[in-house]
Amino acid sequence: MKFGSKLHAYAIPEWRAAYIRYGALKALIKRYQRELAAAEYRHNAASQKEIQRSLQTAKVRTQEDTRK
Known part of the structure; x- marks a missing residue:
């Protein structure tokens, strides 16, 4: 028996409310969790783009320095 079913089955009637x-709560x-994962993905993608721009x-700059 799963927790949610046990909680419902063993509930004391006076306390049910x-x-x-x-x-x-589970939903x-x-x-x-899904929203956090999506936000993490967006953050990581943005970080990756920033790293690529920096590189x-x-x-x-390195190419310009070697030309001088």
């Missing part, structure tokens, strides 16, 4: 909505956590700039 105060119990956490486990299914909703919310999964949504935040290209350094390469151009």
Whole structure:
């Protein structure tokens, strides 16, 4: 038996209204995990582009210095 089912099955009737909505909480956590992963991906992609720009700039400067 899974936790959500156990929580529901063993709930004390007088306290049912105060119990956490486990299914909703689980869905919310999964949504935040997906959003965090997407934000991380966007951040990493932006960082990668910045690194590539920096390397290209350094390469151009090096080529200019060797021409002098």
